[in-house]
Amino acid sequence: MYGTPHTVSDVMTRTVVAVTDGAPFKEIVRAMRSWQVSALPVLDDAHRVVGVVSEADLLPKEEFRDEDPDAHTRLRRSPDLAKAAARTAGELMTAPAVTARTGDTLAQAARAMARGGVKRLPVVDESGVLQGVVSRSDLLSVFLRSDEDIAREVRREVVATLFPGQVERVRVRVREGVVRLTGRVRDTTLVPVAARLTRAVEGVVDVDCALLGPPRRVDLDPDLPDAPHAPGERPARPA
Known part of the structure; x- marks a missing residue:
């Protein structure tokens, strides 16, 4: 577009909580409850975003807590059963994470959210290091x-x-x-x-x-000359 479009860095939240890939299950739950969020970026030792852990990743732990799944369930729900047995963020997270770059336009971030089916995106720099988080409500702020x-x-x-x-x-x-x-x-x-x-x-x-377009104009060309006539013949008079 013309002009200077807003970028993700203009609207993102810069204060964001994250967990390391070795964070234990209960630490993840406490962080979500304390910050009132439903998902957290997961970082490696260099603070690069390697995944996202969400409430949906945690729920299988409770769902299968006192259940011994049958063979059909084990086959059909094997990813969820793996999460039910997980203990750390690295084992629970969805990877790779859907992220936005600080210089992305808001339209690019909106398309990434739609494709990934997510409500918020970790925002990273060129090295993949966490810089903030952008949510749907952040992207809608331009309509104010x-x-x-x-x-x-x-x-x-x-x-x-x-x-x-x-x-x-x-x-x-x-x-x-x-x-x-x-x-x-x-x-x-x-x-x-x-x-x-x-x-x-x-x-x-x-x-x-x-x-x-411009208004149409009536033809203003001058009348055409009379047609030539034979010698001795008078021009016809107009009716």
Whole structure:
């Protein structure tokens, strides 16, 4: 998109709790309860994120605590049974972890969450070292941007760029994040581009693009001359 998009480092939470891969089961539970989170990044000795342990990884311990599973269950639920027998974060965690980089755009982080089916992502630097965590609510914070701020960016980064010299002809109105573009422009092939770039502006909920081309003009060419006539023949009089 045009302008300067927010990155994950702009919205992430920098104070984040994590556990080492050797952390015992009860320490994980205590950390989740104390910090009121449902998942924790798991780090190696160099503070690199190697996995994530969640409440879902811990629950098999309780589910199979007093049950002797039959052969069918052992075959069908073998991953859960392995977690039920696990004692440390390294044995419990889901790996590799789905992560975001500090320089990722919010759209990239949102796609990573959707693909991974997760609600939050550990944020790492180029070396994989933990820098913070970004959640769904963090990504949605861009929609708190004011309508006035959105309108200014659309005028500056979209309208002025695509339609130089025609800025006064294009009206930009924003209400509750919905942008409406109206007016006339010389090159209508740029109208879909304007709609797409406007939609890419952070905080935009939707775009109503009603830009039109220049008005049609009536043919003002002068009348054609009379047709030539034979010598001695008078021109026909108009009816």
